[in-house]
Amino acid sequence: MSNILEIKNLSVNFGGIKAVNDISMAVEEGKIVTLIGANGAGKSTVLRSISGIVKPQSGEILLNGQNILGLSPDAIVSRGVTLVPEGRRVFPNLTVQENLKIGAYLRKDKLDADLEYVYSLFPRLKERHWQLAGTLSGGEQQMLAVGRALMSKPKLVMMDEPSLGLAPLVVKSIFEIIETINGEGITVLLIEQNANMALRIADTAYVLETGAITMAGTGAELLANDTIKEAYLGKSK
Numbered sequence: 001m002s003n004i005l006e007i008k009n010l011s012v013n014f015g016g017i018k019a020v021n022d023i024s025m026a027v028e029e030g031k032i033v034t035l036i037g038a039n040g041a042g043k044s045t046v047l048r049s050i051s052g053i054v055k056p057q058s059g060e061i062l063l064n065g066q067n068i069l070g071l072s073p074d075a076i077v078s079r080g081v082t083l084v085p086e087g088r089r090v091f092p093n094l095t096v097q098e099n100l101k102i103g104a105y106l107r108k109d110k111l112d113a114d115l116e117y118v119y120s121l122f123p124r125l126k127e128r129h130w131q132l133a134g135t136l137s138g139g140e141q142q143m144l145a146v147g148r149a150l151m152s153k154p155k156l157v158m159m160d161e162p163s164l165g166l167a168p169l170v171v172k173s174i175f176e177i178i179e180t181i182n183g184e185g186i187t188v189l190l191i192e193q194n195a196n197m198a199l200r201i202a203d204t205a206y207v208l209e210t211g212a213i214t215m216a217g218t219g220a221e222l223l224a225n226d227t228i229k230e231a232y233l234g235k236s237k
Ligand SMILES: Nc1ncnc2c1ncn2[C@@H]1O[C@H](COP(=O)(O)OP(=O)(O)OP(=O)(O)O)[C@@H](O)[C@H]1O
Pocket: 014, 015, 019, 037, 038, 039, 040, 041, 042, 043, 044, 045, 046, 086
């Protein structure tokens, strides 16, 4: 399979500080790729650069071989790349269903089938389609954020710490949903503090440390690696 996304020599500076320093990575079509790293390593900055929210200083971001660096966030969503942002960011004063429809704001075709698709993945959202998003539980808000991203019919969905702050059972269901949508052909680029679970479902994994990629391999390889075990999996050698 080919790479849906390639990042070449990407650097991002904020006021002279290098948040991302000359990184290169690839996301193969149809796979789950994870990016793990400590707080402040630059993970969100990478996803925000791909989404067009952050402007990198140098490098290339290729979507199916075409450079998307410099395109507006809307243009990037239109090309099939969506971000589920860190911290969910649902619109608290809109209902569940209104939030979902906003996910499809760039589409002009009918949404009914896609709403039903999202509701089939998340029956809880269907039950609560009338409820104001701000009154949902944390786990429900995360489901809504993922559902909203799916409403744009992405080819590549990027998720920034979808399990943060959620109870173990809800985390499990979020990971199951990630595998389900991936099984339906959507490529996933996942950032996780929960390195253990992320590496278990990832085909490919990259480790980001202070803005640089220090290790890459299959999820299984990194799970078995002593340095990773000690630094990210909370296990001693
Ligand atoms: N808009 C910004 N302006 C200035 N500095 C920024 C900006 N965005 C990110 N940074 C800095 O860039 C570095 C990387 O931040 P980033 O949010 O990408 O880290 P992260 O790996 O996602 O961390 P976390 O796990 O805590 O979410 C941090 O030092 C952060 O303070």
